[in-house]
Amino acid sequence: MPKTGNIVTYTVLRETMTRFEAHAPMILAIIQLENQVKVLSQIVDCSEDAIKIGSRVKAVFRKVASNGDSDTIQYGYKFAIDTQ
Amino acid sequence: MKVFSAGVGFTRVGDHWTKSLVDLAEEAAVKSLKSSGITVPDFIIVGNMFSAVSSRQEHLGALIADTLGLSGTPAYKVEGACASGGVALNAANALVKSGEADSVLVVGVEKMRDIEPGEVARALSMAENAEYTQFLGASFVSLNAMLTRLYLEKYSVSLESLAAFPVLAHRNATTADHAQFRKTITPQDVAKSLPVSDPVRVLDCAPVGDGAAATVLVGENILPDCKSPVAELVSSSVATNRFSFYEREDMVDFSATRKACQNAIEKAGLTLSDIDFVELHDAFSVVVALALESMGFSERGHAAVDGTSGDFDLEGKLPIGTFGGLKGRGHPVGATGVYQFCEAYLQLTGQAKLNQVQDPKIGLTHNMGGIDTTTAVHLLRRMDD
Structure with a gap:
């Protein structure tokens, strides 16, 4: 899958699910990749004000959450503003 | 077979701290059965989304049937996230329309206020893909x-x-x-x-709230047994x-x-x-x-x-x-x-x-x-x- 795309729509989630409280406020977006496929992702490494519809973003590899009492870390992709 | 609603019953929606999931379902079901005059329905269908999370309770069909003194009656739960009540009615309609049952009690019930808001959000998100949307x-x-x-x-x-x-x-x-x-x-x-x-x-x-609603669907062949005004489905x-x-x-x-x-x-x-x-x-x-x-x-x-x-x-x-x-x-x-x-x-x-x-x-x-x-x-x- 392409690693870059553009934000189609986004939100700043203030009331998160229990497992994601440490991430609040959490920016979530739907991104259209260069092959037209749409994906859902968290946007990281930027403030809310830096996001707008059409912003160009690139995939980054991050911790998504930790799980249960054992605190197993779950990893996945997120997206960050592509400054290039 | 033409299908009719022969009566309804429901609780107020809100915080029912003193009533369980089954208490709420029973209250609505009894009201609708009494109102319709159909005291022993042929079938019971329950609409519910997340009783397993909110009340650690599944197997709602038999549980509600037994609570109503109707054990022996065929009964089961159907689920379609927030459309669970609607799909329960769809299943009940098919039973009556086809002639498989003359009367079906449909009960929709949800208990939401017994769990923390973050957990309610997590339970509601079960309507979305667990491996993707929920995961993120x-x-x-x-x-x-x-x-x-x-x-x-x-x-x-x-x-x-x-x-x-x-x-x-x-x-x-x-x-x-x-x-x-x-x-x-x-x-x-x-x-x-x-x-x-x-x-x-x-x-x-x-908002988030507790509540239950019920109706009795009947075929036209048993309309003479019904006590209340009916509406055709x-x-x-x-x-x-x-x-x-x-x-x-x-x-x-x-x-x-x-x-x-x-x-x-x-x-x-x-x-x-x-x-x-x-x-x-x-x-x-x-x-x-x-x-x-x-x-x-x-x-x-x-x-x-x-x-x-x-x-x-x-x-x-x-x-x-x-x-x-x-x-x-x-x-x-x-x-x-x-x-x-x-x-x-x-x-x-x-x-x-x-x-x-x-x-x-x-x-x-x-x-x-x-x-x-x-x-x-x-x-x-x-x-x-």
Whole structure:
């Protein structure tokens, strides 16, 4: 899958699910990749004000959450503003 | 076989700290059985979304049957997220219509207030894909927030104009005895309410509450046994969509809503203009607009304007959410579709009291699971005088 795309729509989630409280406020977006496929992702490494519809973003590899009492870390992709 | 609703029963929606999931289901079921005069139904179908999470309880069919003193009766639960009540009615309708059962008790029930808000959000997000949407922490509200932004952008609609829908819902709820919030709100209240997930504010969202609603569906062959006025269930239709809204080519088209509505109307031999009122699944302000537009009651991008001009008021061209809808009456998710059905029954049998729509003949109920992922539509008709 392409690693870059553009934000189609986004939100700043203030009331998160229990497992994601440490991430609040959490920016979530739907991104259209260069092959037209749409994906859902968290946007990281930027403030809310830096996001707008059409912003160009690139995939980054991050911790998504930790799980249960054992605190197993779950990893996945997120997206960050592509400054290039 | 023609199918009728022979009676309804429901609890007030809200905080039922002293009643369990089963207590609520029992209260609604007993009221509907007593009202209908059908004391021993042939079948029981339960609509519920997440009793396993909220009450650590499954196996609701047999449990509720036994609680009602009806053990031995075939009984099971059906689930379709927030459309669980609607799909339960769809299954019950098929049983009666086919002649498999003469009478079916349908109970929608949900207990939501016993768990923490973050856990409610997690439970509701089970309507979305666990390996993807839930995994990333995208709650149901956040998805609707992204949908709202898309809708506002695509049709150049103002966020302020969408407030017409929660304001209307609360106005209708003020006179509904079973509503969770019997108080009015203003567009300014909506604008100033807490942002939950931008641009969605807390007053754009249906509340969390406990409740149960029930009805008894019967075939025309046992109408002489019925004690209360009846309304005909003329058609029942369920449609599904691509699972998550961001997978859809047109993300602001509710195709399951459109298909279920068209199919129900065609099966009933009716047209859209025959519909006198709609019990609409107003889980979020934007959903009202998209549902009305996808069914064809408003032009694309115009529902909020139509709402602001009074078209959907109790006295308007097409009243919606006549007892306050999900926003005002409340949204105990798996029970909601059955509440809507009960409210349509009250309208069509002239029992809606202060919420009565003038002279309605046909009512439509629209119940949605996920973001239009599973949608159930029912059409009810008043009996000829």
